[in-house]
Amino acid sequence: MARLPVYLRALHGLAEHGTATVSSEELAAAAGVNSAKLRKDLSHLGSYGTRGVGYEVEYLVYQISRELGLTQDWSVAIIGLGNLGRALAGYGGFASRGFRMAALLDAEPGIVGELIAGLTVEHIDKLETVIKDNGISIAVLAVPATAAQAVCDRVVASGVTSILNFAPVVLSVPDGVEVRKVDLSIELQILAFHEQRKAGGPSGVEQEYLEAVEGQ
Amino acid sequence: MARLPVYLRALHGLAEHGTATVSSEELAAAAGVNSAKLRKDLSHLGSYGTRGVGYEVEYLVYQISRELGLTQDWSVAIIGLGNLGRALAGYGGFASRGFRMAALLDAEPGIVGELIAGLTVEHIDKLETVIKDNGISIAVLAVPATAAQAVCDRVVASGVTSILNFAPVVLSVPDGVEVRKVDLSIELQILAFHEQRKAGGPSGVEQEYLEAVEGQ
DNA sequence: AAGCCTTTGTGAACGCACGCACAAAGTCGG
């Protein structure tokens, strides 16, 4: 189900290319998955395909968007406007998918007041007010690890129920609050693992381990 | 196995806290996983725990680091120094885990020559030379989607065998080259999905779908 | 209008990963 956004992106690419209809085989290749898996995923949304032909791109885009809740706009706050926060604020992929950057918050006096991506950075002291006034339900945390849990508690108390966390800590939240974590250094470490394996590779007990996790 | 970096981070946290020994239960809680799963993961590396006591933090850190190939230094190139590339270049979590930022590359004349995180941005024309001279085996792609595949082909041709891709495209690479993809907007879309579900939620066939993917 | 061909949707088997629960093992107190 985390694959629906991937399909959606592939479909957007096809639409821009002028393709009107697509088979499960083609779409699966574009998304990098098995065609049977794709068909099963799509069939859970309802029968939106035509046998013998395939799926109508535009219609499928709408259906997936609706399923993902992208037909309505979501207000998002970015907290922490360091390098990463700025990158996220300027990332075009959000606005085009129904996400509205509604507020930027930071604690640093030198950053507060700055204009980033058309928004003025506000002081984190106003967090509660800003979140409630803008009807923000999704918060993006790009703050230092040490501040993450405290900020998390505050946004949750203010009514935020979805958090995208870039800080390298496991956040604890009450039931009903969704947290997704992105950790950039973990991805690199996984690459290093495979890299090491290619470069001669370990031996002994490690080899057994490698065999056990093969393909992961 | 993608969990080893998570354990490693939790262990680093414990080490800084002065903890010398840790039980699987405690470590599992810190990493946000089941304790049995953690023990099984660690047992694949070998028997590094002491029954009745737990695991020695420092020793376990070393063993996991070695398994992940972090005891040797990896040279990494960042290609594309937009907001995201800059954030990555300045991210401290890399250097502390055995990754050395060896080169920054961009095509934009206004960016080339700039000093970022202690490194001078070089022109992408020198890509092949830079990669070979620095023995770079891992490349981070923070370029626009339209340029991603072309840049990817060039780094692969230059000998890079691991790619961390931030561009929203599925890269095609020859066998033996590892690609990991990070897509920031996908994470937000998944949050929106859950958010929509909480806010009243869809009905009809969609409800069946939701039940089918419950907990995901 | 009828049959062929393509492609969807899904039933069923396979495989993997997760988690429980327990036995082995090692430590600490008496």
Place this chain on the structure above:
DNA sequence: CCGACTTTGTGCGTGCGTTCACAAAGGCTT
């Protein structure tokens, strides 16, 4: 030195996701 307690390491059952393979269904050609 022995017994009780703690914690690891793991065998086994369960449940989920993936994949194969095929039947149903619709379009297209003749």
